[in-house]
Amino acid sequence: MTAIELINIHLGYPNGNQVFAGAELTVAKGEILGVLGASGAGKSTLLRLIAGLQHPHAGTVKIAGEIADDEGRYHMPPHRRDCTMVFQDAQLFPHRSVAGNVAYGLEAARVPAAQRRRRVAEVLEMVDIAELADRAITELSGGQAQRVALARCLVIRPSVILFDEPLSALDRGLRQRLAVDIRELLKRTGTSAIYVTHDPAEATTVADRIAVVEHGQIQDLGPVPELDVSK
Ligand code: ADP
Ligand code: ADP
Numbered sequence: 307m308t309a310i311e312l313i314n315i316h317l318g319y320p321n322g323n324q325v326f327a328g329a330e331l332t333v334a335k336g337e338i339l340g341v342l343g344a345s346g347a348g349k350s351t352l353l354r355l356i357a358g359l360q361h362p363h364a365g366t367v368k369i370a371g372e373i374a375d376d377e378g379r380y381h382m383p384p385h386r387r388d389c390t391m392v393f394q395d396a397q398l399f400p401h402r403s404v405a406g407n408v409a410y411g412l413e414a415a416r417v418p419a420a421q422r423r424r425r426v427a428e429v430l431e432m433v434d435i436a437e438l439a440d441r442a443i444t445e446l447s448g449g450q451a452q453r454v455a456l457a458r459c460l461v462i463r464p465s466v467i468l469f470d471e472p473l474s475a476l477d478r479g480l481r482q483r484l485a486v487d488i489r490e491l492l493k494r495t496g497t498s499a500i501y502v503t504h505d506p507a508e509a510t511t512v513a514d515r516i517a518v519v520e521h522g523q524i525q526d527l528g529p530v531p532e533l534d535v536s537k
Contacts, residue, residue, distance in 0.1 A: 307335040308371060309466055309498035310356055312524070315365035317351065325351045326362070327522035335370075335465075338492055338499045340513030340530075342506060347519040349502045353468040356500065357391055358384035370465060389466040394474045396455035398443045404454050405430070405439040411462040429461040432491060449480045456488065460495065467492070469501040473508065485511040 312331040318324040325348040333339050343349050354360040355367065358374060358381065367375035369389065374382040398407045405426050412422045430436045433453045438446070446454065452472055459467055472488075473481040489512045492499050501512050509516055516527040 308368070309333045309335045309337065310500070311366075311368040311371075312355075313366040313368070315355070315362045315367070317348075317355065317360070317362045324522060326355075326365075329365075329519075329522060329524045331517065331524045333466075333498055333500060335498055336493075336496050337515065338489065338501060338513045340509030340516045341500055341502045341519060341524075342504065342509055342516060343519035345504070348522070349519050350470055352519060352524070353391060353470055353500060353502060356387070356466070357389050357468055358382060358387050387466075388464050389468055390459045390462065390464045391468045391470060392452075392455050392459055392472045394471040396451040398451060398454055398458075400443050402443065403439070404435065404441045404443065404446070407443065407454055408457045408461050411458060415462065425461055429457045432460065432494075433457045434487070448476050449484060452476070452484060456491070460491065460497075463495070465498060467497055467499045469499060469503075471503055472501075474504070481505070481508060482511065488512055 310331065310333040312329060315326045315329040317326040341349055341352065351360060355362060361375050361378065361381050363378050366373060366377065369387050373380060374387055399410065408426045408429060409422055412425060417425070427436070430439055433456050435450060435453045435457070438450060473484055476484065485508050501509065503509050510530050513530055515529050518525045518527060
């Protein structure tokens with residue numbers, strides 16, 4: 307079963323920037339794909355394309371086997387794609403507590419209070435910040451803030467998580483530890499993911515397989531155990 311499939315994607319900006327020209331990609335259900343590429347290659351555009359925040363001019367996007375974009379005509383709206391994004395800046399609501407931030411998506415989905423509380427507690431436990439539930443966002447470290455961002459995303463149990471350089475603002479040691487935890491959480495929950503980073507070591511820690519965005523294409527570098535990206 308495929309989580310995501312891109313077929314012959316063409317995408318350019320009105321100013322003449324051609325980002326994708328015949329790009330292809332397949333991500334299996336439960337698979338974590340690490341995506342590398344030079345700055346400006348199109349990595350963020352790729353994630354926005356899958357999230358439905360941007361649309362190809364030609365080609366097909368499929369999510370869980372269902373057509374989400376088709377030849378510039380049909381567009382499935384973002385909220386139907388069952389994909390959520392995690393960014394470099396955690397983008398938390400500063401006026402709510404940690405639990406309040408995590409509860410947000412459940413409130414929006416009108417999950418009843420008792421169940422909400424249970425699911426928030428469960429996911430905070432999972433990302434290892436149960437003791438921070440009532441803490442103010444302004445009192446968190448960078449690493450803690452990213453754990454909250456991850457919890458906020460996991461609590462709604464999306465099929466796919468799209469990571470855009472989530473750890474790039476953190477120092478190296480912390481980045482490595484969090485990368486290991488993120489992989490473990492994705493595997494435990496069976497969540498598919500695309501993980502964009504400029505750090506090859508981080509990509510190999512998190513991902514099952516690596517791809518590179520370059521020259522308008524998405525080039526598959528193969529499964530991680532067979533890779534040595536340091537070369
Ligand atoms: P990456 O994430 O790999 O750094 P992006 O996806 O952000 O790359 O950008 C890909 C290319 O598209 C770059 O050349 C960038 O300048 C261009 N680009 C991105 N957003 C826009 C936009 N809104 N208008 C025009 N060009 C854009
Ligand atoms: P805020 O002050 O950030 O608005 P609230 O206290 O109103 O936060 O709680 C928001 C939601 O977060 C509640 O609906 C509840 O489900 C959940 N919540 C709050 N505190 C906890 C906690 N300690 N453990 C689990 N869930 C909690």
